[in-house]
Amino acid sequence: MRRLEEWMFAPGSARRLAAVRIGLCSLLALRLARPVYVGLSGQPRALFRPVSFMHMFPGLPSRGPLIVLQLLGVMAATLAAAGLRARVTLPVAWTCGLLLNAMLSSLGKILHNDVVLLICLVPLLVAPVADAWSLDAIRKRRTRRETGEGRDAPVSVAYGWPVRVAMLVVTGAYFFSGLGKVVFSGPSWVLSGNLRWILYTASDRSASPNVVALFVADRAWLAHIVAGATLLLELTFPLVLWRKRLATFYVPATAGLHAGIWLTMNLDYSAWALSAVIVFVDWPWLVEWLRRGRLKGTPRATTTIGEPATLADAAADILYA
Amino acid sequence: MDEQRPPRWTRWFVWTFLGSFLVCGATGLDTWSLTGFRLFSRVRVEHEVSREIVAVDALGREHQLRFARLPRAYQGSLTVVKAFGSLPTSGRVQVCQAWMDAAIRLGDRATSLRIYRGDRDPLPRKGQRPAAPVTKTLEYSCSSSPATERSNGAADATP
Known part of the structure; x- marks a missing residue:
């Protein structure tokens, strides 16, 4: 527990936290800009199936409040990404996202598509997310220049834990997805024809057959391999917290998993995959690397890890500081 | 630091x-x-179970309710229909009325609704589709009035 606490509350970079803010808030703005939310208006009360806090509401709102909520959410998320009054705009954007997605989940089925994004944003709600790469920081710097004060330290305990909590959320989401399969289905999730039937059903219920789904489903051995690989990937994802090099495999592999789900079942988990990339990539390092245009001699301003010796080391450093 | x-x-x-x-x-x-x-x-099993909601017009003709053509607010209906049998009578009537309104919105002159359970095995296959057709069983028939509600095998309503 002490080691976990030491890891959790180790100092972090203001820029790394800012990059996570920019990434997650931009993603939230894009997700909230989708037209699906306006389509929620006019739902008959009889079809309302509330989840969680949605029980407090008698039904889904009409078109007007939905549009206001959506516009407010997109604007606030965009401002939070730019780092303008992030202490206010980020919580406003998150609340709009929470409400709108809770409404989507109140149609009869809990949707997980945006859940990881929303949960990853929770630690950022109370963190100093706009101390770097933000309009707030530029404004503060101008004030300091005028008053003659020094610059902020780029590394602090306050900047480290929000990113690590977000990492734990992504890790936990994959692990618990795998755990659920083991608890509710056991080995038969892999060893039975489970994945074949999932893919056949997905294809048979769509207007035109899905050739990718059928390619896997028609080959029992391939379906077993894909099911086994999926379960293994989900259950072992937490290893990225133990060995940072493993992130170079796990993050692209999970992006591939989500791409496969989209290709075979037409289910969009892009927000989940992008949240993982945003949280695990060391963006300040990547920016610095791109700026210099070479690997050797690149200083690491954000971590205590040394210079990358090889391309593999560089990739490992980009993913997960 | x-x-x-x-x-x-x-x-x-x-x-x-x-x-x-x-x-x-x-x-x-x-x-x-x-x-x-x-x-x-x-774990999914080899047997596929689906639900189909059809609107019935005054001449007794059936028109499948295509929820994909309706706003997002209706697109959880195929999940709601799975638990239709477990709803109280008043709840079933309200849901039925909501779907009838949806049918009217789609241009169907619905006087009642029928809920079918579809059973099919994905194997064997004929080309890219299952070889066997869907076996349809009428589960519920309803209109906006509770007096006209009928059920057939209510125990199957919540698979």
Whole structure:
């Protein structure tokens, strides 16, 4: 527990936290800009199936409040990404996202598509997310220049834990997805024809057959391999917290998993995959690397890890500081 | 480094949040937006069960209700229909009325609705589709009035 606490509350970079803010808030703005939310208006009360806090509401709102909520959410998320009054705009954007997605989940089925994004944003709600790469920081710097004060330290305990909590959320989401399969289905999730039937059903219920789904489903051995690989990937994802090099495999592999789900079942988990990339990539390092245009001699301003010796080391450093 | 230890409230916030996340994930508890992450966690069997809602006009002709053509607000209906049999009578009438209104919105002159259960095995296959057709069984027939509601094999309504 002490080691976990030491890891959790180790100092972090203001820029790394800012990059996570920019990434997650931009993603939230894009997700909230989708037209699906306006389509929620006019739902008959009889079809309302509330989840969680949605029980407090008698039904889904009409078109007007939905549009206001959506516009407010997109604007606030965009401002939070730019780092303008992030202490206010980020919580406003998150609340709009929470409400709108809770409404989507109140149609009869809990949707997980945006859940990881929303949960990853929770630690950022109370963190100093706009101390770097933000309009707030530029404004503060101008004030300091005028008053003659020094610059902020780029590394602090306050900047480290929000990113690590977000990492734990992504890790936990994959692990618990795998755990659920083991608890509710056991080995038969892999060893039975489970994945074949999932893919056949997905294809048979769509207007035109899905050739990718059928390619896997028609080959029992391939379906077993894909099911086994999926379960293994989900259950072992937490290893990225133990060995940072493993992130170079796990993050692209999970992006591939989500791409496969989209290709075979037409289910969009892009927000989940992008949240993982945003949280695990060391963006300040990547920016610095791109700026210099070479690997050797690149200083690491954000971590205590040394210079990358090889391309593999560089990739490992980009993913997960 | 300007600080060595986080404030007490930060530690409290982090461990409470992560504790809640852990409890929901480990127990499968859905307290949205913290969820149990039960994604395709139940094993599927070879037998496919589906539901179909059709509107019946005054001449007795059936028109399939295509929810994909309706706004998002109606697109959870195929999940709602699975639990239709477990609803109280008043709830069934209200849901039925909502779907009849949807049918009218789509241009069908519905006087009643029928809910069919479809059964099919994905194997063997004929080309890219199952060789066997869907076996349809009428589960419910309803209109906006409770007096006209009929059920057939209500026990099958919540598979």
